[in-house]
Amino acid sequence: MIQIDKKRLKEIFRLIFNAYANKTGIFATLRAENLGPQNVFRPQGVTIGDKDHLYWLTLVALSDKRTNSPILYRNFARMFHRNKSLFKRGVYPSLARMTNLFRAYKIALPVMEIAFFLQRKRHLDELFGGDPLKIYEGVSDIDELMKKLMAIAKKRGIRNLFPGAKRKIFSLLAMFLSEFTELEFADIVPIDVWVQSICTSSGVLIGSGQIDINVLEKMLRPLMTELFQEFRSIKGAPNATWIQGKMLCTNCARLDMSIACPIYHLCKGPFSRMRHPVSDKHYGRIQMPPQFIPKALCSS
Numbered sequence: 423m424i425q426i427d428k429k430r431l432k433e434i435f436r437l438i439f440n441a442y443a444n445k446t447g448i449f450a451t452l453r454a455e456n457l458g459p460q461n462v463f464r465p466q467g468v469t470i471g472d473k474d475h476l477y478w479l480t481l482v483a484l485s486d487k488r489t490n491s492p493i494l495y496r497n498f499a500r501m502f503h504r505n506k507s508l509f510k511r512g513v514y515p516s517l518a519r520m521t522n523l524f525r526a527y528k529i530a531l532p533v534m535e536i537a538f539f540l541q542r543k544r545h546l547d548e549l550f551g552g553d554p555l556k557i558y559e560g561v562s563d564i565d566e567l568m569k570k571l572m573a574i575a576k577k578r579g580i581r582n583l584f585p586g587a588k589r590k591i592f593s594l595l596a597m598f599l600s601e602f603t604e605l606e607f608a609d610i611v612p613i614d615v616w617v618q619s620i621c622t623s624s625g626v627l628i629g630s631g632q633i634d635i636n637v638l639e640k641m642l643r644p645l646m647t648e649l650f651q652e653f654r655s656i657k658g659a660p661n662a663t664w665i666q667g668k669m670l671c672t673n674c675a676r677l678d679m680s681i682a683c684p685i686y687h688l689c690k691g692p693f694s695r696m697r698h699p700v701s702d703k704h705y706g707r708i709q710m711p712p713q714f715i716p717k718a719l720c721s722s
């Protein structure tokens with residue numbers, strides 16, 4: 423059984439968020455402002471934080487399957503820039519037209535996701551007036567939000583208001599919105615692959631066996647949310663785990679990260695996606711039980 427070492431979790435993530443707050447290590451140069459796709463990409467002519475920017479950002483974040491994949495944001499920015507009608511509330515191109523647009527702008531999402539994009543746009547327009555802040559109105563955390571969305575869906579006879587978007591995505595969107603607006607929402611650190619990966623490599627996850635990523639996310643979320651309240655006032659701080667994972671952990675197997683990484687001395691080192699020794703299925707970082715971490719990739 424896999425469990426969370428809560429003391430270790432606090433130690434590890436306090437070091438990361440403190441490094442972000444104090445601009446040390448990697449965070450001396452890499453910050454949400456110069457790396458976060460929410461800041462780096464937007465359709466030309468759109469001002470950061472204005473209603474078109476928030477609308478665009480919401481539609482992209484709700485389509486984000488790979489945790490802030492910068493290419494996704496860049497290509498969505500181009501698509502909206504050259505197709506201004508997409509900003510309009512009440513405009514829903516046909517699925518065929520939308521698929522052509524996605525393909526033309528190299529937005530590599532399956533057709534089902536493109537249909538979801540249109541549904542999400544429609545529901546954002548019709549039920550929230552095109553204003554993403556209204557999604558979060560009257561709720562303070564992710565559990566309350568999910569209940570609110572389910573109640574609206576039930577009342578309207580809609581199966582899913584924002585198909586394809588789950589808790590992690592609503593945390594991500596809340597993180598973005600809280601950077602540009604006065605949104606107050608508790609869960610603004612997305613419990614993504616990087617949080618889960620760091621937990622595995624730094625010994626926050628203890629025990630043995632396998633764990634479902636959704637179960638793990640549920641276990642980690644309240645602990646991370648509680649811890650993060652200490653760092654709420656640090657602008658951009660919720661991006662720290664993503665920056666750490668994306669810029670450091672992915673390269674840690676081949677580059678010396680001892681200066682850049684704030685938890686280097688506490689981490690066993692990175693591991694890559696690998697096959698489970700019994701089922702032969704691919705394991706994401708997050709699902710891999712600690713005892714399966716390949717030794718060759720661990721620092722001694």
Ligand code: SF4
Nearest residue numbers: 670671674683689692
């Ligand atoms: S030591 Fe490497 S794998 Fe561990 S947290 Fe730092 S960068 Fe990531």
